[in-house]
Amino acid sequence: MFRKIDDRIMVSPQIEIADVAAAGALGVGLIINNRPEDESPDQTPGEAIAAAAAHAGIAYVAIPVTHAGFSHGQIDAMAAALAQAGDAPVLAYCRSGTRSTLLWALTMARAGMAPAEIAAKAAEGGYDVAPIGALIDMLAGQAAERGSEA
Numbered sequence: 001m002f003r004k005i006d007d008r009i010m011v012s013p014q015i016e017i018a019d020v021a022a023a024g025a026l027g028v029g030l031i032i033n034n035r036p037e038d039e040s041p042d043q044t045p046g047e048a049i050a051a052a053a054a055h056a057g058i059a060y061v062a063i064p065v066t067h068a069g070f071s072h073g074q075i076d077a078m079a080a081a082l083a084q085a086g087d088a089p090v091l092a093y094c095r096s097g098t099r100s101t102l103l104w105a106l107t108m109a110r111a112g113m114a115p116a117e118i119a120a121k122a123a124e125g126g127y128d129v130a131p132i133g134a135l136i137d138m139l140a141g142q143a144a145e146r147g148s149e150a
Helices: 017-025 046-056 072-085 098-111 115-124 130-149
Strands: 009-012 030-033 059-062 090-093
Touching: 009 098, 017 046, 030 046, 030 072, 046 059, 059 072, 072 090, 072 098, 090 098, 098 115, 098 130, 115 130
Parallel strands: 009 090, 030 059, 030 090
Antiparallel strands: none
């Protein structure tokens, strides 16, 4: 159920309470919920996942992403969450795992990861970042410009 994007991050469709223990068994130190509350009636509430994570000693953060798209604030929040996790594995989830993967991709592009590497890692997990390819290229380009100014 959890799809490995790289050595640090896994993504998943909607998780259930029992999945929190499975994540803990894999050493996950942070669960990121990218799903807005009440997106569908069959969705496990974020507060239930947060409580299960707390019980398991796993940090939890909600960074909801709607179908309206992505914002710099969401990228900032994802970057901060990943930094907070340190070296611990991270599990991000949404309805299908796609929004979690795309937000990870934008965050990595802004941090300077090469677009081709981002696309390859996402593809290994079964996700396609092509729909946001132009944004990835723009953020990676801005990161490169910042690096050359340093």
